[in-house]
Amino acid sequence: MSVVIKVDNLSKKFKDFTAVNNLSFTVNKGDVYGFLGQNGAGKSTTIRMLLTLIKPTTGNITIFEKNLQTNRKKILQQTGAVIEKPDLYKYLSAYDNLSIFAKMSGIKSTKLLLMNQLEMVGLAQRAKDKVETFSQGMKQRLGIAVALVHNPDLIILDEPTNGLDPQGITDIRNLILSLSKDRGKTVVVSSHLLSEIELVANRMIIIHNGRKMVEGNVAELLDPSKALIQLQTTDDIFAQQQLQQTKWIQFLQPNTTKLQLVMPKNEVPQLITDLVSKHVQLLSISPMHALENYFLSLTNNPTTHVESAAN
Amino acid sequence: MWNLLQIELFKISKRPRTYIAFIAIAAIVFIFQFAFKADGQSYMDLMLQSVKDDFTFERVKAINGYFMCYIILNTLLIQVPILVALVAADSISGEANMGTLRLMLSKPISRSQIIIVKFIAATIFTLLLLVWMAITALFLSMFIFGVDDMLIFRVKGDESQILQITKDDVMWRYFAAFGYATVALTVIAALALLLSIFAQNSIGPIIATVCIVIVCTIISNINVPIIDNNVKPFLFTSYLVGWKGFFYIATTEDGEPIKGSLENWSAIRNSLFILIGHIVGLVTLSILIFKRKDILS
Numbered sequence: 001m002s003v004v005i006k007v008d009n010l011s012k013k014f015k016d017f018t019a020v021n022n023l024s025f026t027v028n029k030g031d032v033y034g035f036l037g038q039n040g041a042g043k044s045t046t047i048r049m050l051l052t053l054i055k056p057t058t059g060n061i062t063i064f065e066k067n068l069q070t071n072r073k074k075i076l077q078q079t080g081a082v083i084e085k086p087d088l089y090k091y092l093s094a095y096d097n098l099s100i101f102a103k104m105s106g107i108k109s110t111k112l113l114l115m116n117q118l119e120m121v122g123l124a125q126r127a128k129d130k131v132e133t134f135s136q137g138m139k140q141r142l143g144i145a146v147a148l149v150h151n152p153d154l155i156i157l158d159e160p161t162n163g164l165d166p167q168g169i170t171d172i173r174n175l176i177l178s179l180s181k182d183r184g185k186t187v188v189v190s191s192h193l194l195s196e197i198e199l200v201a202n203r204m205i206i207i208h209n210g211r212k213m214v215e216g217n218v219a220e221l222l223d224p225s226k227a228l229i230q231l232q233t234t235d236d237i238f239a240q241q242q243l244q245q246t247k248w249i250q251f252l253q254p255n256t257t258k259l260q261l262v263m264p265k266n267e268v269p270q271l272i273t274d275l276v277s278k279h280v281q282l283l284s285i286s287p288m289h290a291l292e293n294y295f296l297s298l299t300n301n302p303t304t305h306v307e308s309a310a311n
Numbered sequence: 312m313w314n315l316l317q318i319e320l321f322k323i324s325k326r327p328r329t330y331i332a333f334i335a336i337a338a339i340v341f342i343f344q345f346a347f348k349a350d351g352q353s354y355m356d357l358m359l360q361s362v363k364d365d366f367t368f369e370r371v372k373a374i375n376g377y378f379m380c381y382i383i384l385n386t387l388l389i390q391v392p393i394l395v396a397l398v399a400a401d402s403i404s405g406e407a408n409m410g411t412l413r414l415m416l417s418k419p420i421s422r423s424q425i426i427i428v429k430f431i432a433a434t435i436f437t438l439l440l441l442v443w444m445a446i447t448a449l450f451l452s453m454f455i456f457g458v459d460d461m462l463i464f465r466v467k468g469d470e471s472q473i474l475q476i477t478k479d480d481v482m483w484r485y486f487a488a489f490g491y492a493t494v495a496l497t498v499i500a501a502l503a504l505l506l507s508i509f510a511q512n513s514i515g516p517i518i519a520t521v522c523i524v525i526v527c528t529i530i531s532n533i534n535v536p537i538i539d540n541n542v543k544p545f546l547f548t549s550y551l552v553g554w555k556g557f558f559y560i561a562t563t564e565d566g567e568p569i570k571g572s573l574e575n576w577s578a579i580r581n582s583l584f585i586l587i588g589h590i591v592g593l594v595t596l597s598i599l600i601f602k603r604k605d606i607l608s
Binding site: 074 | 314315317318325409413414415417418420603
């Protein structure tokens with residue numbers, strides 16, 4: 001499987017504030033890659049670095065096996081993006097906006113192509129209307145048409161469902177799935193809502209405070225046979241020492257202040273038995289099955305730093 | 312590049328604010344023309360008060376189209392920088408404000424290209440403004456007031472002068488003056504473009520451009536030797552009214568105007584070089600800054 005995006009040790013500092021901190025990840029061809037994090041986690045900064053809007057302080061970005069800094073034009077010819085809300089020229093029509101950005105993308109667009117593109121996002125009937133008369137959902141759809149007008153291989157969507165009604169969210173979701181499955185596109189989609197990513201992404205990364213917390217297959221992270229459990233004991237340090245002498249150590253999440261394990265659900269009773277036999281005094285054991293809980297447990301803990309837990 | 316320029320001109324042409332400048336110029340010109348048509352002789356009497364004992368103009372219809380245009384340009388070319396700033400200062404900041412800058416920069420276009428295209432578009436806008444001024448202030452005035460020899464009132468040192476340019480020697484001077492004014496106003500456009508890089512909306516750069524022009528104009532008008540020698544030569548505002556040089560006709564030792572001549576061509580040429588130098592400097596600086604800028608809008 002070929003790698004479309006490879007990010008190595010990417011960092012971005014704004015004066016004293018580190019927005020992105022030593023971030024590394026890869027996106028494979030055909031992936032719908034979920035980029036998750038709370039507001040301010042560093043998602044948009046990273047995406048802007050992928051699009052050369054922001055220069056990294058350190059690190060390297062390779063897209064389509066080419067260095068982004070030295071092959072910017074070639075890479076962007078194959079990339080389409082919606083960055084946060086899709087702001088367009090409000091005083092121009094949908095058709096004119098699409099035509100302008102098609103030209104900027106370096107393609108010779110025909111009326112037929114542009115109308116087909118508007119048809120795809122359900123705006124053909126409003127082609128001549130000014131964007132200032134559009135709802136947020138219509139602008140979002142037009143933004144996606146702009147991102148796709150030059151038929152890019154890589155599509156980057158930053159919070160594409162922001163401000164949309166439930167139908168709009170479903171439409172965008174279906175479009176993302178169709179782009180990946182039917183047209184073989186690679187899609188990077190960011191969101192602060194895990195429920196959104198769950199439904200479209202096959203791989204995902206969670207970032208917090210600019211750092212990678214976990215990267216892996218969504219299916220594995222969501223595997224119903226696995227559980228994330230959190231142990232509360234009278235002496236966590238002693239409990240951790242005991243765990244290190246057992247097979248359970250492989251499930252222990254590193255760099256967390258709490259004792260958290262991602263492990264097969266059916267082995268949880270055995271874990272409890274073993275801990276009790278090693279004189280660990282358990283106060284509670286809390287299972288967190290849903291990805292959302294997993295996400296929240298990670299992001300609510302500022303010291304958490306998990307590297308490729310389920311890669 | 313041509314595609315980008317077409318896009319830029321298309322966007323400018325579709326923005327309502329673009330036409331404010333054209334409407335403002337037309338309004339001012341029409342007011343001038345109306346006022347002079349109604350009571351131009353009073354103005355003429357006032358201007359000639361100090362020199363009428365020395366000169367006679369029986370054969371010259373003093374208030375004619377050429378003269379009117381000169382009067383209008385004298386007034387308008389001080390205000391037009393504001394109108395140029397209205398569009399040029401919006402170049403980058405307007406895109407940032409609308410959120411289209413990030414979309415534009417995520418396309419395979421270099422940042423240098425964007426600045427150059429924005430600058431060319433602003434220059435074309437400036438040129439069109441001056442063409443519009445030529446149509447309304449010159450050609451329309453010629454139609455309304457007719458043509459004759461042109462009188463220029465000038466204060467040189469401590470004395471007032473009246474220069475007389477024959478009517479067949481005027482038109483080329485206007486073309487040259489409008490050309491010079493285009494270069495001068497392009498400096499304002501380049502300055503506004505540079506300032507627009509730093510802002511997220513166009514109000515700031517418009518105000519900043521106008522403030523800089525006002526401050527520099529005031530400094531350019533301070534007659535103190537230390538400023539004359541050390542500051543004024545470097546201020547673009549010292550050269551904004553250099554277009555007048557095309558109407559300062561050279562004279563013989565007897566004081567007779569020499570047709571087709573200029574009193575000080577080398578001063579005009581030097582002014583043009585300095586203005587062009589400002590343009591090159593400001594655009595280069597804009598490119599350098601914009602290339603390094605993180606787009607956070």
